[in-house]
Amino acid sequence: MIRVARCAVLLVGASLGLFGCALAADPTQSASLPPLLPPAQLLQPLKDSWPTYAGDYSGRRYSSLRQIDKSAVAHLSLAWTTRLNGEVRDGRSRNPFAPPSSIITNVGGEGKGDYAIPPPAVKGAVLQVDGVLYVTSPDNAWAFDARSGTELWHFFWKTRGGTHIASRGPALWNSSLFFETPDDYLVSLNARTGHENWHVPIAEFADEYFSTMAPVVIGNHLLVGTGNDSDAPGFLQSFDPATGKLQWKRYMVPMTADDPVLKSWPSLDAARHGGGQVWMPGSYDPQTDLYITGTGNPTPGYTGVARLGDNLYTCSMVAVRVATGEIVWHYQTSPHDTHDWDSSQTPILFDGTIDGKPRKLVATAARNGYFFTLDRVTGEHLVSYKFGTTANWSKGTKANGQPDPNPEKSATVPGSLVSPFEGGVTNYQAAAFNPDTGLFYTHENTGFNILYLTDPDPRGSMGLGGKRFSVVGYSGNAFQAIDYRTGKPAWRHVWPGNGGTGTSVLTTATGLVFTGDTNGNFVAMDATNGDLLWHTGIGNISAPPETYALDGHQYVLASVGDALFAFVLN
Amino acid sequence: MDQRPDWRHSVGLAGGLGALLLAAAVATPAAMGQAPARNAIPPGPAGIFGQATYPGKQRPPGDPAVIARGQALFGINCKACHGADLRGGDLGGPNLLRSALVLGDQSGEAIIPVVQKGRPASQGGPPMPAFALPRADAQAIAEYIHSIVGRKVNQGGPPPLPEKPLDILVGDPGRGAQYFAAHCRSCHSASGDLRGIATRIANPATLQDSWVAGRRAGAPVPGAPATPPTQVLVTLNSGGTVQGTLKHLDDFTVSLTTAQGQYRSFIRQGPQGVRAVQVRDPLQQHRQLLTQYTDGDMHDVTAYLATLK
Numbered sequence: 045m046i047r048v049a050r051c052a053v054l055l056v057g058a059s060l061g062l063f064g065c066a067l068a069a070d071p072t073q074s075a076s077l078p079p080l081l082p083p084a085q086l087l088q089p090l091k092d093s094w095p096t097y098a099g100d101y102s103g104r105r106y107s108s109l110r111q112i113d114k115s116a117v118a119h120l121s122l123a124w125t126t127r128l129n130g131e132v133r134d135g136r137s138r139n140p141f142a143p144p145s146s147i148i149t150n151v152g153g154e155g156k157g158d159y160a161i162p163p164p165a166v167k168g169a170v171l172q173v174d175g176v177l178y179v180t181s182p183d184n185a186w187a188f189d190a191r192s193g194t195e196l197w198h199f200f201w202k203t204r205g206g207t208h209i210a211s212r213g214p215a216l217w218n219s220s221l222f223f224e225t226p227d228d229y230l231v232s233l234n235a236r237t238g239h240e241n242w243h244v245p246i247a248e249f250a251d252e253y254f255s256t257m258a259p260v261v262i263g264n265h266l267l268v269g270t271g272n273d274s275d276a277p278g279f280l281q282s283f284d285p286a287t288g289k290l291q292w293k294r295y296m297v298p299m300t301a302d303d304p305v306l307k308s309w310p311s312l313d314a315a316r317h318g319g320g321q322v323w324m325p326g327s328y329d330p331q332t333d334l335y336i337t338g339t340g341n342p343t344p345g346y347t348g349v350a351r352l353g354d355n356l357y358t359c360s361m362v363a364v365r366v367a368t369g370e371i372v373w374h375y376q377t378s379p380h381d382t383h384d385w386d387s388s389q390t391p392i393l394f395d396g397t398i399d400g401k402p403r404k405l406v407a408t409a410a411r412n413g414y415f416f417t418l419d420r421v422t423g424e425h426l427v428s429y430k431f432g433t434t435a436n437w438s439k440g441t442k443a444n445g446q447p448d449p450n451p452e453k454s455a456t457v458p459g460s461l462v463s464p465f466e467g468g469v470t471n472y473q474a475a476a477f478n479p480d481t482g483l484f485y486t487h488e489n490t491g492f493n494i495l496y497l498t499d500p501d502p503r504g505s506m507g508l509g510g511k512r513f514s515v516v517g518y519s520g521n522a523f524q525a526i527d528y529r530t531g532k533p534a535w536r537h538v539w540p541g542n543g544g545t546g547t548s549v550l551t552t553a554t555g556l557v558f559t560g561d562t563n564g565n566f567v568a569m570d571a572t573n574g575d576l577l578w579h580t581g582i583g584n585i586s587a588p589p590e591t592y593a594l595d596g597h598q599y600v601l602a603s604v605g606d607a608l609f610a611f612v613l614n
Numbered sequence: 615m616d617q618r619p620d621w622r623h624s625v626g627l628a629g630g631l632g633a634l635l636l637a638a639a640v641a642t643p644a645a646m647g648q649a650p651a652r653n654a655i656p657p658g659p660a661g662i663f664g665q666a667t668y669p670g671k672q673r674p675p676g677d678p679a680v681i682a683r684g685q686a687l688f689g690i691n692c693k694a695c696h697g698a699d700l701r702g703g704d705l706g707g708p709n710l711l712r713s714a715l716v717l718g719d720q721s722g723e724a725i726i727p728v729v730q731k732g733r734p735a736s737q738g739g740p741p742m743p744a745f746a747l748p749r750a751d752a753q754a755i756a757e758y759i760h761s762i763v764g765r766k767v768n769q770g771g772p773p774p775l776p777e778k779p780l781d782i783l784v785g786d787p788g789r790g791a792q793y794f795a796a797h798c799r800s801c802h803s804a805s806g807d808l809r810g811i812a813t814r815i816a817n818p819a820t821l822q823d824s825w826v827a828g829r830r831a832g833a834p835v836p837g838a839p840a841t842p843p844t845q846v847l848v849t850l851n852s853g854g855t856v857q858g859t860l861k862h863l864d865d866f867t868v869s870l871t872t873a874q875g876q877y878r879s880f881i882r883q884g885p886q887g888v889r890a891v892q893v894r895d896p897l898q899q900h901r902q903l904l905t906q907y908t909d910g911d912m913h914d915v916t917a918y919l920a921t922l923k
Contacts, residue, residue: 507770
């Protein structure tokens with residue numbers, strides 16, 4: 045606490061730079077140490093490290109590491125496991141028989157520290173840079189030794205409140221680590237020590253925003269999104285990673301009468317309360333300098349009566365100029381959504397061939413059950429396919445490839461039988477793309493629910509209110525390998541049992557796919573045909589799996605709630 | 615933008631971790647909803663795990679007399695434009711429960727000037743006239759508005775609505791009886807297992823949720839599961855078979871309890887793996903029908919079952 049306060053005074057009083065502050069906070073740090081991750085390094089091909097949410101800017105979750113291949117994977121075994129400790133530790137032990145903790149928690153935050161928060165859980169990226177893992181959970185950040193799982197430091201944020209649903213992970217720029225908090229702060233830490241550099245508010249907490257996104261570093265821009273369920277407008281912001289100064293703020297719904305897409309809303313008031321939150325990291329194409337992100341659902345979520353129209357730019361893929369925040373193109377993957385089905389999934393960038401022509405592409409498998417391939421330079425639509433085999437809410441696709449929602453499948457007073465259910469065919473789980481197989485890997489939820497309208501007010505309801513739903517069964521949840529040229533599955537593996545949540549995906553240059561099944565197994569599959577090659581029953585995988593190499597060993601990292609598991613070939 | 619795909623996730627997570635945590639002999643919150651034990655910070659007034667806590671709900675309760683006066687003043691001056699429930703009215707006044715100006719107001723500093731001085735047309739809405747109210751009255755209106763904001767439910771939903779039962783029985787019982795005869799009669803009968811179902815499950819929406827899912831509902835039968843158990847027949851490598859009630863099935867293991875009450879589990883892969891696993895799921899037909907019903911079929915069958923008093 046004292047260190048943090050002194051740091052703040054120094055920053056304000058003497059205008060010291062970040063590194064100066066870090067020196068003041070921790071005299072063991074040396075100014076001669078090189079930065080952990082210069083931003084230009086993110087433009088290099090992904091190799092031994094895992095420096096961003098998806099590994100690299102493409103969002104493919106594709107590793108070129110080759111030690112673990114289709115035959116060796118059967119011998120994958122545990123290197124270490126460790127659990128996240130969210131206790132605020134002061135070095136003393138409450139247990140007189142236990143040795144004192146070597147970790148002293150660094151504490152920050154604007155709250156009083158009088159709220160209970162959920163136990164730690166990894167639901168986002170774990171970064172691996174220079175042999176250190178960086179992990180976040182709402183209000184918490186940690187560093188661990190990537191070789192042993194030993195905890196190196198812990199930072200705890202005293203919250204003002206807010207929805208503590210998840211943290212999608214940190215971002216690293218030079219030697220600063222960034223993460224967002226549920227009470228709407230962007231926090232910068234010294235990645236070597238876990239001491240706070242600074243924090244800045246990124247949204248109006250009173251308007252019920254909550255922030256979960258893993259920030260994205262592009263050069264000297266730090267892209268930051270936030271979330272809201274309460275009829276507030278969504279936006280993407282860019283901050284200076286050195287100072288936390290706002291560079292630009294781009295709303296994803298019209299906020300002024302002259303906005304060109306206001307005609308997709310019945311009124312400016314509806315648009316200004318129309319949602320379109322940005323809560324998952326997007327992908328970046330250095331060749332075009334475009335950041336491509338998905339956007340969230342329109343609000344009120346289940347009652348579209350007071351927001352008739354397509355409701356741009358909600359439920360869309362949006363290409364943003366990184367320097368300015370200008371929207372260069374957009375494609376709406378779910379016009380006028382009335383089911384809370386965000387299109388926030390991280391878009392995946394790759395080059396491929398469509399109709400015999402080489403194209404620069406972007407693809408996404410959306411929560412509404414539709415798969416799309418677009419030209420990522422222009423946003424031109426190329427492929428749509430209903431990959432959600434049970435999805436029943438659309439009348440088909442329109443000429444431009446967009447699904448055409450069937451209004452009878454919105455919430456109704458007597459109930460409509462809708463698939464997917466509220467959580468969608470997919471959700472925050474990260475898909476993967478393997479350029480060697482040309483296949484896009486995603487899990488598929490086949491749940492049905494009966495969706496009742498409980499607030500038939502002609503003004504519409506508010507937020508995610510006004511409905512009730514009852515889950516009534518599944519048709520067999522599955523894992524799909526999708527051909528990006530058609531959207532059709534090259535293979536599909538149905539998990540035994542009924543229900544269960546599918547998980548994120550990792551794929552490798554050795555033709556492997558790693559994911560979780562719906563029964564608490566972490567599995568390796570043959571990327572070409574779905575054959576099951578290895579499994580371990582560690583529990584439901586809660587965060588995207590990833591891989592990295594140290595000292596000639598390739599590690600595969602999986603997270604289950606508050607536990608991290610690292611596997612190697614022993 | 616609910617980021618929870620399935621509540622089962624949390625439950626499954628806790629269950630999946632169980633064995634591991636047992637081995638580590640470390641206490642863990644067993645399930646979603648249980649107060650976390652591992653954080654040393656005590657719970658606050660609204661700090662219930664899983665619930666949003668925002669400034670509009672963290673505000674200490676106001677003086678009931680002031681709020682009552684504010685409510686009366688709101689009814690006289692504001693209701694026509696902003697609606698009796700503050701969610702917007704016929705004359706075009708905006709919904710105050712999602713207004714950034716209201717939500718950002720601490721103690722009237724933003725609301726009172728608007729009440730007293732009015733506001734020009736903005737953000738696509740009509741102008742607001744000034745109201746010649748003394749400051750204490752404008753303050754009371756602000757207190758009243760905050761008291762309603764504080765009753766908003768989770769995920770931005772409006773304050774709970776007055777109970778007004780919605781009629782979900784829109785189907786045709788005759789068509790429902792025909793559908794039942796064609797699709798359900800091989801397992802169910804109106805004079806047998808479904809006799810009196812509409813009495814046991816009086817709420818038609820609960821009746822619909824239950825029959826579509828194949829869940830037993832109504833008065834619980836002691837010891838009976840909510841859904842009928844799934845049976846499994848395992849063919850061993852030796853050619854012998856073992857059957858019983860399915861306990862667990864994934865791509866790698868299958869387990870069951872035999873009629874004698876013995877628990878057995880088997881691996882499914884490799885040279886020692888079992889030869890075949892045949893699952894007899896009594897809800898198979900329910901699951902298949904999920905992809906076939908129209909909403910009309912569903913409403914008709916519900917209307918028919920609602921006649922089985």
